[in-house]
Amino acid sequence: MPKEFIEAIEDTLESNSGFGLWFEDNCEIGDDFKIGKEELITASKMNFKKLKDELKKLDFVYNKDKMINKKRGIWEGFRIKHDEVEEIEEDNEEVEGL
Numbered sequence: 242m243p244k245e246f247i248e249a250i251e252d253t254l255e256s257n258s259g260f261g262l263w264f265e266d267n268c269e270i271g272d273d274f275k276i277g278k279e280e281l282i283t284a285s286k287m288n289f290k291k292l293k294d295e296l297k298k299l300d301f302v303y304n305k306d307k308m309i310n311k312k313r314g315i316w317e318g319f320r321i322k323h324d325e326v327e328e329i330e331e332d333n334e335e336v337e338g339l
Contacts, residue, residue, distance in 0.1 A: 242272050242318070250299050260287075260295040270319045278303070278314035284321050 263285060281292055293303050296316060307315045
């Protein structure tokens with residue numbers, strides 16, 4: 242992702258206290274990342290319209306035609322952070338190296 246785009250997103254997040262803080266704490270940005278509508282609604286506990294509006298401010302476009310996990314509707318360019326999964330994987334690598 243272009244550096245200017247990432248900086249613009251970070252600036253928007255800083256100025257948008259409620260959703261921006263939640264997004265910064267719970268999501269990570271990347272070209273290959275995507276998230277389904279249902280997963281994001283569940284994670285954020287927000288309704289679809291509010292999510293769509295807030296993410297549009299960050300230049301993330303909802304695509305109603307694409308699917309993930311056999312469910313229609315995704316955003317591309319970010320995903321929910323999975324810190325617990327990463328920590329477990331790192332611990333397994335340390336054990337394997339013994």
